[in-house]
Amino acid sequence: MKIKTPILIAIIVLIALVILAIIFGGYKKPGTTPGPEEISIAKEIYGISGTIEEIQQNTLTVNALILLQDPSKEPLNKLVKVLVSDETKIYKLEFPRPESMSQEELKRGVVPRETEIELPGLKRGDKVDIRTNKNISENIKNNTPFTASAINVINK
Numbered sequence: 001m002k003i004k005t006p007i008l009i010a011i012i013v014l015i016a017l018v019i020l021a022i023i024f025g026g027y028k029k030p031g032t033t034p035g036p037e038e039i040s041i042a043k044e045i046y047g048i049s050g051t052i053e054e055i056q057q058n059t060l061t062v063n064a065l066i067l068l069q070d071p072s073k074e075p076l077n078k079l080v081k082v083l084v085s086d087e088t089k090i091y092k093l094e095f096p097r098p099e100s101m102s103q104e105e106l107k108r109g110v111v112p113r114e115t116e117i118e119l120p121g122l123k124r125g126d127k128v129d130i131r132t133n134k135n136i137s138e139n140i141k142n143n144t145p146f147t148a149s150a151i152n153v154i155n156k
Helices: 005-025 103-108 137-142
Strands: 047-055 059-066 076-083 089-094 113-116 127-131 150-155
Antiparallel strands (some): 059 076
């Protein structure tokens, strides 16, 4: 079976167009994650929120939400290592149920009750807010641990 010349030319042109579209269109395979040049985390980060995934001697691994430079984009989920020092304050925050509060208390606003706890009081699955005294943006970019100044465990 012999392929006619116009059909052969059309196939070659179509293949060339697909190759050019891939090269100049920046095509990416479905399911690939964007590279670091496409995701820019915020330049200043002084705290993270997330869930404790692992607890070691003086280190927590937290699945945290990381804010991006472009606030219109969804935050990035990332595992972050957090060092706990002797100066780190750890609190359990308990929020009162609105129906158990008086009208006067509701007018003043909901204030959580803080209870200081120790590192052994933390457990895997706890929801935490972690604060620092320094900008940790580079630590998050470079996957290096940072020291927490305060850890708040959120109990609803």
